[in-house]
Amino acid sequence: MNQRGAISGAHAAMSHGWDWMPANGSRHGFVLDHLMNGDLVLLLGLLLLAHLLLLWGPLRRRKADHGSVSAAHSRKIFTVEIAALCALCLVYAWMTLDAQRLWATDRYTGPSPAALQVEVVGTQFHWYFRYPGQDAAFGHTKPELADPAGGNPLGIDPADAAGHDDFVSSVLVLPAGREVDLTLRSQDVIHGFFIPGMRLKQDAVPGLVLHLHFTPVSAGVFPIVCSQLCGMGHEHMQASLRVVSPAEYTAWLAGRERAAAAASAAAGAGQ
Numbered sequence: 001m002n003q004r005g006a007i008s009g010a011h012a013a014m015s016h017g018w019d020w021m022p023a024n025g026s027r028h029g030f031v032l033d034h035l036m037n038g039d040l041v042l043l044l045g046l047l048l049l050a051h052l053l054l055l056w057g058p059l060r061r062r063k064a065d066h067g068s069v070s071a072a073h074s075r076k077i078f079t080v081e082i083a084a085l086c087a088l089c090l091v092y093a094w095m096t097l098d099a100q101r102l103w104a105t106d107r108y109t110g111p112s113p114a115a116l117q118v119e120v121v122g123t124q125f126h127w128y129f130r131y132p133g134q135d136a137a138f139g140h141t142k143p144e145l146a147d148p149a150g151g152n153p154l155g156i157d158p159a160d161a162a163g164h165d166d167f168v169s170s171v172l173v174l175p176a177g178r179e180v181d182l183t184l185r186s187q188d189v190i191h192g193f194f195i196p197g198m199r200l201k202q203d204a205v206p207g208l209v210l211h212l213h214f215t216p217v218s219a220g221v222f223p224i225v226c227s228q229l230c231g232m233g234h235e236h237m238q239a240s241l242r243v244v245s246p247a248e249y250t251a252w253l254a255g256r257e258r259a260a261a262a263a264s265a266a267a268g269a270g271q
Protein backbone atom coordinates (compact mmCIF):
# COMPACT_ATOMS: atom_id res chain seq x y z
CA MET A 1 0.00 0.00 0.00
CA ASN A 2 1.43 3.42 -0.92
CA GLN A 3 1.58 6.39 1.46
CA ARG A 4 -1.69 7.92 0.24
CA GLY A 5 -3.48 4.60 0.46
CA ALA A 6 -2.23 4.09 3.99
CA ILE A 7 -3.29 7.57 5.03
CA SER A 8 -6.63 7.17 3.29
CA GLY A 9 -7.25 4.09 5.45
CA ALA A 10 -6.17 6.01 8.53
CA HIS A 11 -8.62 8.81 7.64
CA ALA A 12 -11.47 6.34 7.40
CA ALA A 13 -10.55 5.06 10.84
CA MET A 14 -10.48 8.65 12.17
CA SER A 15 -13.95 9.54 10.94
CA HIS A 16 -15.74 10.26 14.25
CA GLY A 17 -18.92 11.81 12.93
CA TRP A 18 -18.09 15.17 14.58
CA ASP A 19 -15.89 16.41 11.72
CA TRP A 20 -17.02 19.91 10.78
CA MET A 21 -15.47 19.92 7.31
CA PRO A 22 -17.57 18.89 4.30
CA ALA A 23 -16.90 15.39 3.00
CA ASN A 24 -13.62 15.25 1.14
CA GLY A 25 -13.71 14.29 -2.54
CA SER A 26 -10.08 14.72 -3.60
CA ARG A 27 -7.11 12.37 -3.46
CA HIS A 28 -4.83 14.78 -1.61
CA GLY A 29 -7.58 15.85 0.84
CA PHE A 30 -7.32 12.67 2.92
CA VAL A 31 -3.73 13.53 3.83
CA LEU A 32 -4.67 17.11 4.71
CA ASP A 33 -7.58 15.98 6.89
CA HIS A 34 -5.35 13.46 8.62
CA LEU A 35 -2.77 16.15 9.35
CA MET A 36 -5.34 18.64 10.62
CA ASN A 37 -7.19 16.15 12.83
CA GLY A 38 -3.90 14.84 14.23
CA ASP A 39 -2.60 18.34 14.93
CA LEU A 40 -5.83 19.39 16.62
CA VAL A 41 -5.80 16.38 18.96
CA LEU A 42 -2.13 17.01 19.73
CA LEU A 43 -2.72 20.72 20.36
CA LEU A 44 -5.63 19.97 22.70
CA GLY A 45 -3.38 17.66 24.72
CA LEU A 46 -0.62 20.29 24.81
CA LEU A 47 -3.10 22.98 25.89
CA LEU A 48 -4.14 20.86 28.88
CA LEU A 49 -0.53 20.02 29.70
CA ALA A 50 0.54 23.68 29.51
CA HIS A 51 -2.22 24.72 31.93
CA LEU A 52 -1.26 21.97 34.37
CA LEU A 53 2.34 23.16 34.23
CA LEU A 54 1.28 26.76 34.74
CA LEU A 55 -0.59 25.74 37.89
CA TRP A 56 2.01 23.30 39.16
CA GLY A 57 5.03 25.61 38.85
CA PRO A 58 3.80 28.54 40.99
CA LEU A 59 2.29 26.20 43.58
CA ARG A 60 5.60 24.42 44.03
CA ARG A 61 7.47 27.72 44.15
CA ARG A 62 5.16 29.09 46.83
CA LYS A 63 6.00 26.08 48.95
CA ALA A 64 9.70 26.88 48.39
CA ASP A 65 9.10 30.46 49.58
CA HIS A 66 7.68 29.07 52.82
CA GLY A 67 10.76 26.93 53.30
CA SER A 68 9.09 23.58 52.70
CA VAL A 69 11.12 23.05 49.50
CA SER A 70 14.88 23.53 49.37
CA ALA A 71 16.48 26.14 47.09
CA ALA A 72 18.14 23.36 45.10
CA HIS A 73 14.77 21.69 44.62
CA SER A 74 13.28 24.99 43.49
CA ARG A 75 15.99 25.33 40.83
CA LYS A 76 15.19 21.79 39.73
CA ILE A 77 11.53 22.71 39.31
CA PHE A 78 12.53 25.76 37.25
CA THR A 79 14.73 23.52 35.05
CA VAL A 80 11.84 21.11 34.51
CA GLU A 81 9.61 24.00 33.40
CA ILE A 82 12.21 25.21 30.91
CA ALA A 83 12.71 21.67 29.60
CA ALA A 84 8.95 21.25 29.14
CA LEU A 85 8.70 24.55 27.25
CA CYS A 86 11.63 23.53 25.00
CA ALA A 87 9.88 20.22 24.32
CA LEU A 88 6.71 22.10 23.36
CA CYS A 89 8.71 24.29 20.95
CA LEU A 90 10.18 21.16 19.37
CA VAL A 91 6.68 19.70 18.90
CA TYR A 92 5.49 22.93 17.23
CA ALA A 93 8.57 22.93 14.98
CA TRP A 94 7.87 19.31 14.00
CA MET A 95 4.23 20.17 13.18
CA THR A 96 5.38 23.08 11.01
CA LEU A 97 7.91 20.96 9.13
CA ASP A 98 5.36 18.17 8.66
CA ALA A 99 2.84 20.62 7.16
CA GLN A 100 5.55 22.16 4.96
CA ARG A 101 6.56 18.70 3.70
CA LEU A 102 2.96 17.93 2.80
CA TRP A 103 2.55 21.30 1.05
CA ALA A 104 5.75 20.73 -0.93
CA THR A 105 4.64 17.22 -1.95
CA ASP A 106 1.34 18.50 -3.30
CA ARG A 107 2.23 21.93 -4.62
CA TYR A 108 5.88 21.87 -5.75
CA THR A 109 5.33 18.84 -7.97
CA GLY A 110 3.78 19.65 -11.32
CA PRO A 111 0.83 17.84 -12.88
CA SER A 112 1.37 14.81 -15.06
CA PRO A 113 1.43 15.49 -18.84
CA ALA A 114 -1.80 13.49 -19.17
CA ALA A 115 -3.70 15.80 -16.81
CA LEU A 116 -6.95 17.26 -18.10
CA GLN A 117 -6.62 20.96 -18.99
CA VAL A 118 -9.32 23.41 -17.90
CA GLU A 119 -9.05 27.17 -17.61
CA VAL A 120 -10.80 28.91 -14.71
CA VAL A 121 -11.54 32.62 -15.04
CA GLY A 122 -12.89 34.77 -12.23
CA THR A 123 -14.71 37.99 -12.99
CA GLN A 124 -17.10 40.13 -10.97
CA PHE A 125 -19.13 38.06 -10.11
CA HIS A 126 -18.89 34.77 -11.99
CA TRP A 127 -16.64 31.80 -12.46
CA TYR A 128 -16.16 30.60 -16.03
CA PHE A 129 -14.62 27.27 -17.02
CA ARG A 130 -13.09 26.96 -20.46
CA TYR A 131 -12.34 23.61 -22.10
CA PRO A 132 -9.87 23.52 -25.03
CA GLY A 133 -11.91 21.24 -27.32
CA GLN A 134 -10.59 18.45 -29.53
CA ASP A 135 -7.37 20.26 -30.47
CA ALA A 136 -6.41 20.37 -26.76
CA ALA A 137 -5.24 23.98 -27.23
CA PHE A 138 -6.79 27.15 -25.84
CA GLY A 139 -7.38 29.98 -28.30
CA HIS A 140 -6.02 33.45 -27.57
CA THR A 141 -8.21 35.86 -25.66
CA LYS A 142 -8.41 39.66 -25.84
CA PRO A 143 -9.95 41.63 -22.96
CA GLU A 144 -11.57 44.08 -25.38
CA LEU A 145 -13.49 41.19 -26.99
CA ALA A 146 -15.04 40.02 -23.70
CA ASP A 147 -18.81 40.16 -24.18
CA PRO A 148 -20.86 38.08 -21.72
CA ALA A 149 -24.20 39.14 -23.27
CA GLY A 150 -22.93 38.22 -26.73
CA GLY A 151 -21.85 34.72 -25.66
CA ASN A 152 -18.10 35.41 -25.46
CA PRO A 153 -17.50 36.22 -21.77
CA LEU A 154 -13.77 35.51 -21.95
CA GLY A 155 -13.03 37.43 -25.16
CA ILE A 156 -11.88 34.42 -27.22
CA ASP A 157 -10.34 35.81 -30.38
CA PRO A 158 -12.24 34.47 -33.46
CA ALA A 159 -9.11 35.11 -35.55
CA ASP A 160 -7.29 32.32 -33.69
CA ALA A 161 -8.29 28.92 -35.08
CA ALA A 162 -7.26 27.22 -31.83
CA GLY A 163 -10.19 28.92 -30.13
CA HIS A 164 -12.86 27.78 -32.57
CA ASP A 165 -13.57 24.56 -30.67
CA ASP A 166 -13.12 26.05 -27.19
CA PHE A 167 -16.26 26.11 -25.12
CA VAL A 168 -17.09 27.87 -21.87
CA SER A 169 -19.19 26.33 -19.13
CA SER A 170 -20.62 27.82 -15.95
CA VAL A 171 -20.24 24.42 -14.26
CA LEU A 172 -16.91 22.70 -13.76
CA VAL A 173 -17.43 19.10 -14.85
CA LEU A 174 -14.63 16.61 -14.22
CA PRO A 175 -14.25 12.83 -14.40
CA ALA A 176 -13.50 10.99 -11.16
CA GLY A 177 -10.04 9.48 -10.90
CA ARG A 178 -8.29 11.69 -13.46
CA GLU A 179 -5.89 14.46 -12.57
CA VAL A 180 -6.83 17.97 -13.71
CA ASP A 181 -4.54 20.94 -14.23
CA LEU A 182 -6.48 24.17 -13.73
CA THR A 183 -5.16 27.38 -15.27
CA LEU A 184 -6.39 30.19 -13.06
CA ARG A 185 -6.91 33.77 -14.26
CA SER A 186 -8.84 36.85 -13.22
CA GLN A 187 -10.34 39.49 -15.50
CA ASP A 188 -10.59 42.28 -12.95
CA VAL A 189 -9.77 42.01 -9.23
CA ILE A 190 -8.34 39.34 -6.94
CA HIS A 191 -10.76 36.43 -6.51
CA GLY A 192 -10.33 33.38 -4.31
CA PHE A 193 -11.04 30.09 -6.05
CA PHE A 194 -12.17 27.82 -3.23
CA ILE A 195 -13.62 24.30 -3.35
CA PRO A 196 -14.00 23.23 0.30
CA GLY A 197 -14.98 19.67 -0.67
CA MET A 198 -11.72 19.30 -2.62
CA ARG A 199 -9.58 20.96 0.08
CA LEU A 200 -8.46 23.42 -2.58
CA LYS A 201 -7.95 27.16 -2.41
CA GLN A 202 -5.96 29.49 -4.63
CA ASP A 203 -6.29 33.18 -5.44
CA ALA A 204 -6.91 34.26 -9.04
CA VAL A 205 -4.82 37.40 -9.55
CA PRO A 206 -5.17 39.85 -12.46
CA GLY A 207 -2.11 39.71 -14.70
CA LEU A 208 -0.98 36.32 -13.37
CA VAL A 209 -1.57 32.85 -14.77
CA LEU A 210 -1.55 30.37 -11.89
CA HIS A 211 -1.88 26.61 -11.94
CA LEU A 212 -3.59 24.27 -9.55
CA HIS A 213 -3.70 20.52 -9.99
CA PHE A 214 -5.62 17.83 -8.14
CA THR A 215 -7.46 14.57 -8.65
CA PRO A 216 -11.16 14.29 -7.74
CA VAL A 217 -11.98 10.78 -6.57
CA SER A 218 -15.61 10.93 -5.43
CA ALA A 219 -18.56 11.55 -7.72
CA GLY A 220 -20.90 14.30 -6.56
CA VAL A 221 -21.58 18.02 -6.61
CA PHE A 222 -19.18 20.28 -4.72
CA PRO A 223 -19.81 24.03 -4.18
CA ILE A 224 -17.26 26.49 -5.56
CA VAL A 225 -17.10 29.88 -3.84
CA CYS A 226 -14.99 33.02 -3.92
CA SER A 227 -12.93 33.39 -0.74
CA GLN A 228 -11.81 37.00 -1.40
CA LEU A 229 -14.10 39.95 -0.80
CA CYS A 230 -14.14 41.06 -4.42
CA GLY A 231 -16.95 43.63 -4.58
CA MET A 232 -20.60 44.30 -3.81
CA GLY A 233 -21.74 41.07 -5.52
CA HIS A 234 -19.09 38.88 -3.88
CA GLU A 235 -21.64 36.66 -2.13
CA HIS A 236 -23.20 35.75 -5.49
CA MET A 237 -19.91 34.49 -6.90
CA GLN A 238 -20.70 30.81 -6.62
CA ALA A 239 -20.49 27.86 -8.98
CA SER A 240 -20.42 24.06 -8.82
CA LEU A 241 -17.96 21.31 -9.46
CA ARG A 242 -19.71 18.21 -10.77
CA VAL A 243 -17.57 15.09 -10.54
CA VAL A 244 -18.95 12.30 -12.76
CA SER A 245 -17.85 8.89 -13.98
CA PRO A 246 -15.41 8.81 -16.94
CA ALA A 247 -18.21 7.54 -19.23
CA GLU A 248 -20.56 10.36 -18.22
CA TYR A 249 -17.76 12.86 -18.70
CA THR A 250 -16.99 11.56 -22.21
CA ALA A 251 -20.67 11.87 -23.16
CA TRP A 252 -20.94 15.39 -21.68
CA LEU A 253 -17.72 16.52 -23.41
CA ALA A 254 -18.84 15.13 -26.78
CA GLY A 255 -22.16 16.99 -26.51
CA ARG A 256 -20.48 20.30 -25.63
CA GLU A 257 -17.88 19.89 -28.38
CA ARG A 258 -20.61 19.21 -30.97
CA ALA A 259 -22.47 22.31 -29.84
CA ALA A 260 -19.27 24.41 -29.99
CA ALA A 261 -18.51 23.12 -33.51
CA ALA A 262 -22.05 23.94 -34.68
CA ALA A 263 -21.85 27.44 -33.18
CA SER A 264 -18.47 28.04 -34.80
CA ALA A 265 -19.76 26.86 -38.20
CA ALA A 266 -22.81 29.11 -37.90
CA ALA A 267 -20.63 32.10 -37.00
CA GLY A 268 -18.36 31.36 -40.00
CA ALA A 269 -21.35 31.13 -42.35
CA GLY A 270 -22.73 34.42 -41.05
CA GLN A 271 -19.55 36.34 -41.89
Ligand SMILES: [Cu+2]
Pocket residue numbers: 122125190191192226227228229230234237
Ligand atom coordinates in the same frame (compact mmCIF):
# COMPACT_ATOMS: atom_id res chain seq x y z
CU1 LIG B 1 -14.71 37.01 -6.31
